[in-house]
Structure formats: structure tokens, C-alpha cells
Amino acid sequence: MKKFLCVLLAALMIAAVVLTTGCAEKPEPAGTSADEKETTVTAEPEVTEIKDDLPEIKFNNKPFRVILQADSEGDIYTEDHEIGEPVHDAVLQRNLTVCERFGVELQISRDEYTAVNNAISNSVKSGSDEYDLCFVHMVSGAALAQSNLVLPFEKLPYVDLSKPWWDKDINNGFSIRNNLMMVNGDLSPRSFSLTSCLYFNKTMFDKLDLEYPYELVKNGKWTLDKLYELTKGVTADKDGDGAVTNSSKSDVYCLTSWYLDVPYSLYYAAGGMLVSKDGEDVPFYDPQLERDTQIYGKIYDIIIGNNAYFETEMKDYMRVIETFMEGRALFYDSTLAASGTLRDMDDEFGILPVPKFNEAQSDYRSFVNGASSMICVPSTVPASNREFVSIVTEALAAEAYRVVTPVLYETYLKRKVTRDAESMDMIDYIVRNRAFDMAYVNMHDGVGSYVRDLLKKGSKDISAELQKYSKSAKKKIETIVKAFDKSLQS
Secondary structure (H helix, E strand, O other): OEEEEOOOOOOOOOOOOOOEEEOOOOOOOOOOOOOOOOOOOOEEEOOOOOOOOOOOOOOOOEEEEEEEEHHHHHHOOOOOOOOOOHHHHHHHHHHHHHHHHHOEEEEEEEEOHHHHHHHHHHHHHOOOOOOOEEEEEHHHHHHHHHOOOEOOHHHOOOOOOOOOOEOOOHHHHHEEOOEEOOEOEOOOHHHHHOEEEEEEEHHHHHHOOOOOOHHHHHOOOOEHHHHHHHHOOOOEOOOOOOOOOOOOOOOEEEEEEEOOOHHHHHHHHOOOOOEEEOOOOOEEEOOOHHHHHHHHHHHHHHHHHOOOEEEOOHHHHHHHHHHHHOOOEEEEEEEHHHHHHHOOOOOOEEEEOOOEOOOOOOOOOEEEOOOOEEEEOEOOOOHHHHHHHHHHHHHHHHHHHHHHHHHHHHHHHOOOOOOOHHHHHHHHHHHOOEEOOHHHHHHOOOHHHHHHHHHHHOOOOHHHHHHHHHHHHHHHHHHHHHHHHHHHHO
């Protein structure tokens, strides 16, 4: 279904909110020895008025054609009027501002995520230049880069990936031979919402006489070991039936989690990564057994050892969040999107980044769920049109950074009674250090899910699990590189 959105006149502007937020150093792999040098993560103000360095130019009402998944409409929206919902209206104002500034008209097409790839593929293969920008499903959309269907962003002159509105780690998951076919960042509010985080029950913390972990985060001391300490001994049988069960309405858990969230969020937050790059930016399968044994050992102790609620059935997914909302779990592993549901929770809660491996690890890293949108540009965009496409794309991202993201932060934190200013600081730690692993993106049901599979079995045998995937993983990556090379030569 196609809907046209004409946006030539700007409406009222939303004042950008300047936030004092956390900022960390460039990512490094997690350390492994106990005597490594302590790293302090400092918080610095994030300036939302950074210049985008785009030329002042008018395109005389030229259409900018976008296709996106129906369930990711929140990235750009099709309505041409405000509806009183803060994020929606901020996105609309971003669109209006960019369209007025450059004299363009947004034309937006929507389809189911399974059909968007086909629409892009059919358009490119038929040579019918139909789209300028595409929002695609992260995992299924990755295949577009291997079939000469999208352009490297290096061919878009005004997209500046060094700017803060683009994800810093995106090259790790999507670049091959220094050609980056998909990007993400502030341009996609929905993607930010699908970033992993850890919620904690403040009311339970108060009853247990525990300090909130905010200062640990700011001082670089929020680690898996600390999470293990806080969750140890919390899970308890409260209904007197002699067992802790997820069907109980009284039993208490140290942490409540789902098998499609927590294995990934804890592993990638601890610096885990299954694919490395050589000097020419060519990926290769690179499991590091010693490092991963230590990472997984800590994850196992928290989930299995401390008897966390680890739900493995799709049909019981809602029990995970209900357990936390009922005040029966100290922590809840999920994404920022869950904050909308938690607004109805009686107990007060806070938001944290997922813990690091140890204090020597420089950054808090956040897993991005595979359902996230990614942004790409079809290869049918001619060279003569790339200046236009890159200017509008960069402008939409930059204006989102200035106007949409501050509103999004506030939306995550709105409560019935209070706003948690300390959690506000935490969100920047979460969204500014998002991790992307080529193994997860391309092999999420294989080697990219080995931590999930081990936890489901309650097994500690990492070596056997990684060995099982070794041959197929190497072959898969070789196939991806060959397809990518062929695509670049086409």
C-alpha cells in the first residue's frame, strides 16, 4: 500500500531537549585477567546541536521515496498531522523541517517485512528506480547486500558516518572490504527501542537495603560479577509449595528473562563476538574459546546458578514481564521498548545498561534485536541522484538526533508518578554503544545463538557447541564474502 505525504510547509518546531548523558570510549574486547587495569567510564554532556555540514540547496519539490516495514512505521510515519503522541509528533516535525529546508516531498510506501525485500529486489532487477531509501528487517535484509541490490554508503557523498547520529559499531556487523551496505542510528527510533537493557525494581532494592547501581555504571564498575552478587540468594519459594515455579503468583525471582533476549544481551554486553575482520576488512569465523568460556561461565552462574526465571516457551513470553510488573523479580532483561508496558507497574523501576564483563572493559555494549530496522539505498539510484539521496538521508538522521531522540528518551522514562532522572543518564550508555556481530546477523539460528542453546540445555560445554558450528560457520562466511565480492564487481 502506498501513501503519499506532502510536506512542503513546516509546522511548529519541537524545542530540542539538551540532555546530560553518559558517553564512553571506543569499544574494546573484554579483558580476562583479574589484575587488569581498572577503567572509569565518565559521563559527559551530549550536545544535540552539532552541525550536519550539509549544503543549503533546494530541490524544487522533488520526491524522496521511502519504503519501510509496516511494523516499523514509527521510523518515519505516514500521517501528515500531529496526533498528540510525543514521538510520533517529533518524527513528523523532523520530516517537515527537512522537507522545508531542502524543498522535497516524502513519498512513503509500506509493506509487511517479508515483502519489503521482494519489493526492493523486484525494483532493482527490473531497473525501475522506485525507491531512494529503504528500512529493512536486520536479519532478512542483510541478504540484499550480497546480491548487488544496495549501494555502499561510501558512494553517498553527504552521509557522514563519523557523526554521532550513526551507530559507531555498525561496520563490525555489516561492512566487508570497507564497503558498508546498511547503517542505523537516530534515523530509526524503532531500532533504538529494540536495544537491550536491564530494568531493576527499586521497591525491592529498598526492601533489601541495596544501593541503586547508577553510580556503579558511571564509575565503570557495573559488571557481570556485580550482577551475580545482587541476584544471589534472591530467588525464593514464597507460596510454601516447596518449589519455585513460573506459574506461581507468589514466588520471587532474582531476574526474569526470555530465551530470545537475555543470552544475546549478556554475551554481547560482555564483549563477546564470533566474527573478526582482517586488515582488509574481510570477516572470518573467530571464536575465542578462553574468553567465551569465562563470559559464558558468568552468564551461566547468573541464569542457572542463581535460579533466574529463564523462559524458553513462546506461549509463556508474557509471564516474563508480568513477573517483573507484579513486583516478583529484582531484575528484568528486555529492550527499551518494554518501558511502555512497565508504566502500569505499581513498584518503581529503573533502567540500566547490561553489565560489562569486568571493570577493564571500556564500554557498556548493547545487543540490538534482529527485528530492528536497518537503512539501505537501492543500487538503482543513479550517480546523478546520489547527492540528493545522501543529503536528505543525512538531514533526516541529524534532525532526528536533535529533535526525536530527546523526546524518545523521555518517553522511555515516563511514569505515573515520577520521572527517573538518573535512568535518563543511563539511556545514553545503552543506545550509544550498540553492538553488531556478523555471526548473529547472518547465522542467528546457528552459531550466533550458541549461548541461547547452551542455556536451554543447562550445559556448560562451550567447546563442543562451538566446534559443532565450526565447519558450517566458516563456509557460510566464505559464501557471504564471495557473494559480496561478486556484488561489488557487478
